[in-house]
Amino acid sequence: MSFEQESATCGKIFIIGLPRTATTSVCLAMLELGFKTAHNAYTQQAFIDAEVIADTPIFCDYQQLDKQYPNSRFIYLSRESSSWLPSIKQLLQRMMVNLQRSDGGFNPHLKRCYNQVFSPLTAENIAQDDFLLSCYQQHQQGIENYFTGREQDLLSIDVSDDTSYLRLLSFLKIDHSAAKATGFRVINTGGKVRAWQGLNHVLKVESTNKGRIDKVLY
Numbered sequence: 001m002s003f004e005q006e007s008a009t010c011g012k013i014f015i016i017g018l019p020r021t022a023t024t025s026v027c028l029a030m031l032e033l034g035f036k037t038a039h040n041a042y043t044q045q046a047f048i049d050a051e052v053i054a055d056t057p058i059f060c061d062y063q064q065l066d067k068q069y070p071n072s073r074f075i076y077l078s079r080e081s082s083s084w085l086p087s088i089k090q091l092l093q094r095m096m097v098n099l100q101r102s103d104g105g106f107n108p109h110l111k112r113c114y115n116q117v118f119s120p121l122t123a124e125n126i127a128q129d130d131f132l133l134s135c136y137q138q139h140q141q142g143i144e145n146y147f148t149g150r151e152q153d154l155l156s157i158d159v160s161d162d163t164s165y166l167r168l169l170s171f172l173k174i175d176h177s178a179a180k181a182t183g184f185r186v187i188n189t190g191g192k193v194r195a196w197q198g199l200n201h202v203l204k205v206e207s208t209n210k211g212r213i214d215k216v217l218y
Contacts, residue, residue, distance in 0.1 A: 012047075012069045013172075015054035016062045017077025018117065018139055020087040022159040023054040024196050025184045026077060029165070031201045033174060038205035039196045042109055042213035050205040057217065059139070060113035063146055068218045073171070076143050076156040084136065085129050092118065092126040107213050159184045 013035065017023055027039045030052045038050035047053065058065065066072060092114075098105030099114050099121060115121045118135050125131045147154040155171040157164040165183045169176045187195040 011071030011073065012050070012065070013052040013073050013075065014058050014062055014065055014069075015052065015075045015077065016059050016143060017054075017075070017079075018059055018084075018088070018136060019055065020084055020091055021077035021079045022184065023077060024187055025159055026075065026168075027052065027054050027196065028187065028199070029168070029184050031203050033169075033172070034203065036203045036205050038207055040110075040207035041205075042107060042208050042217070044214050044217060045209065046205055046207055047217060053205075056110045056113045060116055061218075062143070065218065066146075072153070074143075074147070074154045075168070075171070076140075076154060078140070078156060078158045080158070080160070081133055081136070085132055088132055088136075089126060089129075092121075092132075093123075096121075096123060096126065108215075109213065109217065 013030070015023055015026055017026075024039055027037050030037045035051045036049055037052040038046050038054070040055045041047055041050060041053045041057070062074060066074070092099075095106070095114070099111055105111070117139060118126065118132070143154070155167065157167055159165075166176055
């Protein structure tokens with residue numbers, strides 16, 4: 001089956017929360033529920049192989065991916081601003097140089113997504129809570145507007161809510177008695193963001209091809 005045929009026939013599960021909203025914890029839960037999962041996807045093969053995909057470029061390109069992969073479902077992750085703001089601020093400040101470099105740094109898909117969602121991405125802006133909160137709210141409102149009338153295709157959860165895991169199982173039509181886990185595991189705490197890279201799981205889908213990316217993803 002060609003890439004075009006694959007994308008036209010197979011629905012996916014896309015996690016469209018912004019960075020630092022527990023995307024890694026949800027990806028880990030999806031692995032444990034038996035889904036082939038990619039946290040970031042930068043090759044066409046990753047999109048073919050994975051059943052669940054999160055982070056970049058998903059949170060930025062969900063509308064295009066909805067058209068590319070009919071019958072897909074979407075999971076939006078929210079987080080209280082009091083905990084999200086210091087976490088995203090720390091992340092962006094760490095990433096800033098490599099996001100803005102013209103002579104290398106991060107791959108172009110990641111750069112595009114962060115510069116689009118957190119626009120204009122400047123050192124002054126990312127130090128301001130009001131700016132970051134406006135980016136969060138704009139992204140959230142865009143999702144709400146896009147899925148108006150299609151609420152069955154979208155699950156919105158905050159993983160800190162005690163009911164969120166059961167709501168995920170219901171959305172996925174999984175009997176909670178058959179699930180091995182009972183909730184989301186908290187990882188990437190204390191400013192750490194690389195837990196996924198060190199995770200070994202048979203259903204984990206790599207985001208790159210041994211470090212190489214595809215210029216065109218879809």
